[in-house]
Structures are given as structure tokens and as C-alpha cells.
Amino acid sequence: MTGAVVVVGAGGMGREAVDVARAAGRRVVGVVDDGPSEHDLVRLARLDVPFLGGVDGWIASGSTTPWVVGIGAPSVRRSIAARLAPLAPAAPALVHPAATLGSDVTLDVGTIVCAGARISTHVRIGRHVHLLANSATGHDVVIGDHVSINPGAVVSGAVTVGRDSLVGAGSTVLQQLRVGERCVVAAAACVVRDVADDLVVRGVPAR
Ligand SMILES: CC(C)(COP(=O)(O)OP(=O)(O)OC[C@H]1O[C@@H](n2cnc3c(N)ncnc32)[C@H](O)[C@@H]1OP(=O)(O)O)[C@@H](O)C(=O)NCCC(=O)NCCS
Incomplete structure (x- = not known):
């Protein structure tokens, strides 16, 4: 394991990001999402990944864990990355x-x-x-x-x-x-x- 990472996004791309992170030797601390569907929460549980709640709550926690945004739409990814930038560094690729x-x-x-x-x-x-x-x-x-x-x-x-x-x-x-x-x-x-x-x-x- 070369480091912990939090993934933002519980949807398909977020769960792909979990897979990539794990395959790359990272420890996935959990997934953050403002409105995960019931199906996505079940799928996260099947991956044995904790759900950490919404973005604002995660920011309020003052986490210093590096993060990636696993959301497919570029404009949404941009705005979430901008919100998270003051919190902690984004994870290396x-x-x-x-x-x-x-x-x-x-x-x-x-x-x-x-x-x-x-x-x-x-x-x-x-x-x-x-x-x-x-x-x-x-x-x-x-x-x-x-x-x-x-x-x-x-x-x-x-x-x-x-x-x-x-x-x-x-x-x-x-x-x-x-x-x-x-x-x-x-x-x-x-x-x-x-x-x-x-x-x-x-x-x-x-x-
Ligand atoms: C082109 C695209 C952005 C259009 O999205 P949209 O605005 O929601 O489009 P709609 O589904 O309302 O379709 C609008 C028109 O574009 C046509 N259209 C949709 N996708 C098309 C495509 N890839 N190529 C050609 N025409 C397409 C539809 O048939 C429809 O034509 P009509 O007005 O004659 O009926 C979208 O279909 C697309 O290809 N996005 C890329 C998605 C992708 O890569 N998905 C894989 C994710 S892993």
C-alpha cells in the first residue's frame, strides 16, 4: 500500500476509481457522495468500502486524506475538485x-x-x-x-x-x-x- 485515498462519487465511475486505486496499491478509506442511490450504497458495501457521507460533511471533518473525484461529467468534476482543493491535496494520479x-x-x-x-x-x-x-x-x-x-x-x-x-x-x-x-x-x-x-x-x- 502506497497511501490512503478517498474517492468522491459512489456511482459507476466512483466505483471504477475504487478498483483502480486498489489495483494501484492504494488503501481506499471510503467514498463521499452527496446523494448516492440505494443501489450504489449496496454496491459499495459489496466492495467493502465505507460510505463517508456528503461532500460538505467531509470538508467539515477537516480530513487530510488525499482524494480523487470519480464522477464522469467534467463540469461536475471541476466544481467538486475546486471545493475540495483547500481541504487536502488531491491524490497523485x-x-x-x-x-x-x-x-x-x-x-x-x-x-x-x-x-x-x-x-x-x-x-x-x-x-x-x-x-x-x-x-x-x-x-x-x-x-x-x-x-x-x-x-x-x-x-x-x-x-x-x-x-x-x-x-x-x-x-x-x-x-x-x-x-x-x-x-x-x-x-x-x-x-x-x-x-x-x-x-x-x-x-x-x-x-
Ligand atoms: C452526443 C450526445 C452528447 C448527445 O446527448 P443528448 O444531447 O442527451 O442527446 P439526445 O439523446 O437527446 O439525442 C439528440 C439527438 O442526437 C442523436 N445522437 C445522440 N447521440 C449520438 C451519437 N453518439 N452520434 C450521433 N447522433 C447521436 C440522437 O439520435 C438525437 O437525434 P434526433 O434529434 O435526430 O432524434 C451523447 O449522446 C453522447 O454521445 N455522449 C457521449 C457519451 C459516452 O461516451 N458514453 C459512454 C460513457 S462510458
């Missing part, structure tokens, strides 16, 4: 041992790399980024804070993805393009030209 990283890859705090994610060489990845199962992040890619690269997505070489964007499951962003900030690339889309900030693009070619 959690990387599942079944992910692969090339040379000269930097991962900032709070980032979660799931099993099967592939990261090529000379890649810069920001804070609180989620790289989901079987996503492929190419050489020389730059990914901003709070981005989600969903399962099976392909981010080709030298692409830039702006902060708070979501690259949908099974989509492809072709090489050297820029996806702006707060964008959504729809599941299964193929991005063939730059995407301006705040756009949702879908289809092949994506528009």
Missing part, C-alpha cells in the same frame, strides 16, 4: 497496472487511468482527467484538466483536448487537431477538423 504508459508521460494530480488505457510517448495530461478502459492516447497529445476520454476512444498523435471536454466512447479524433474547451465529442464520432470551444459534435465526419 491513479494508474491501473493493466494500463500502459510510454516514455515521457506526465500525469497531474487526481487523474485516473483505467485498465487497458494506452498512453503513447511525450504526452501531457492535466489534473482530474479520466482515461477510461481501452482508450488510446497518441504521441505528443496534450489533455487539459477535467477531461474524460471515454472507453475505446482514440485520440491521435499531437492532438490537443481543451479543459472540461468529453471525448465519447468509441470516437476518434484525427491527428494534430484541437478539440476546444468544454466540448463533447459524441460516442462513435470521427473528428476531422478542429472543434471550437463549447461545441457538441457528432457523426462521421463530426459536425
Whole structure:
């Protein structure tokens, strides 16, 4: 065990984060969530992870345990990370041992790399980024804070993805393009030209 961590989010991504943390050798102290469903609480119990209550209560506790946000929506992740920042440091990146990283890859705090994610060489990845199962992040890619690269997505070489964007499951962003900030690339889309900030693009070619 290389350190304790608290996961924020009892939903699917939060429980994936628990799995990644444990596989990476961390001790998961518990899960914080403002409104977990009954199903999520049952699932947490099945993982033998304590439920620690809501975010405000956890902040009031003055905890110094490092944390990650296991919530899929980038904008929600951003706002929760901002609330927690004064409390305790975010945990160093959690990387599942079944992910692969090339040379000269930097991962900032709070980032979660799931099993099967592939990261090529000379890649810069920001804070609180989620790289989901079987996503492929190419050489020389730059990914901003709070981005989600969903399962099976392909981010080709030298692409830039702006902060708070979501690259949908099974989509492809072709090489050297820029996806702006707060964008959504729809599941299964193929991005063939730059995407301006705040756009949702879908289809092949994506528009
Ligand atoms: C594109 C997306 C953001 C649209 O979400 P939304 O605004 O809630 O969309 P709706 O479901 O209301 O559908 C709106 C229209 O977009 C179409 N649409 C939805 N998703 C689409 C996709 N991936 N590709 C193409 N068209 C899509 C719908 O058929 C609908 O078309 P219509 O108006 O002709 O009926 C969403 O469907 C998506 O692909 N998000 C990525 C999710 C993802 O990666 N999930 C995996 C999680 S692990």
C-alpha cells in the first residue's frame, strides 16, 4: 500500500476509481457522495468500502486524506475538485497496472487511468482527467484538466483536448487537431477538423 485515498462519487465511475486505486496499491478509506442511490450504497458495501457521507460533511471533518473525484461529467468534476482543493491535496494520479504508459508521460494530480488505457510517448495530461478502459492516447497529445476520454476512444498523435471536454466512447479524433474547451465529442464520432470551444459534435465526419 502506497497511501490512503478517498474517492468522491459512489456511482459507476466512483466505483471504477475504487478498483483502480486498489489495483494501484492504494488503501481506499471510503467514498463521499452527496446523494448516492440505494443501489450504489449496496454496491459499495459489496466492495467493502465505507460510505463517508456528503461532500460538505467531509470538508467539515477537516480530513487530510488525499482524494480523487470519480464522477464522469467534467463540469461536475471541476466544481467538486475546486471545493475540495483547500481541504487536502488531491491524490497523485491513479494508474491501473493493466494500463500502459510510454516514455515521457506526465500525469497531474487526481487523474485516473483505467485498465487497458494506452498512453503513447511525450504526452501531457492535466489534473482530474479520466482515461477510461481501452482508450488510446497518441504521441505528443496534450489533455487539459477535467477531461474524460471515454472507453475505446482514440485520440491521435499531437492532438490537443481543451479543459472540461468529453471525448465519447468509441470516437476518434484525427491527428494534430484541437478539440476546444468544454466540448463533447459524441460516442462513435470521427473528428476531422478542429472543434471550437463549447461545441457538441457528432457523426462521421463530426459536425
Ligand atoms: C452526443 C450526445 C452528447 C448527445 O446527448 P443528448 O444531447 O442527451 O442527446 P439526445 O439523446 O437527446 O439525442 C439528440 C439527438 O442526437 C442523436 N445522437 C445522440 N447521440 C449520438 C451519437 N453518439 N452520434 C450521433 N447522433 C447521436 C440522437 O439520435 C438525437 O437525434 P434526433 O434529434 O435526430 O432524434 C451523447 O449522446 C453522447 O454521445 N455522449 C457521449 C457519451 C459516452 O461516451 N458514453 C459512454 C460513457 S462510458
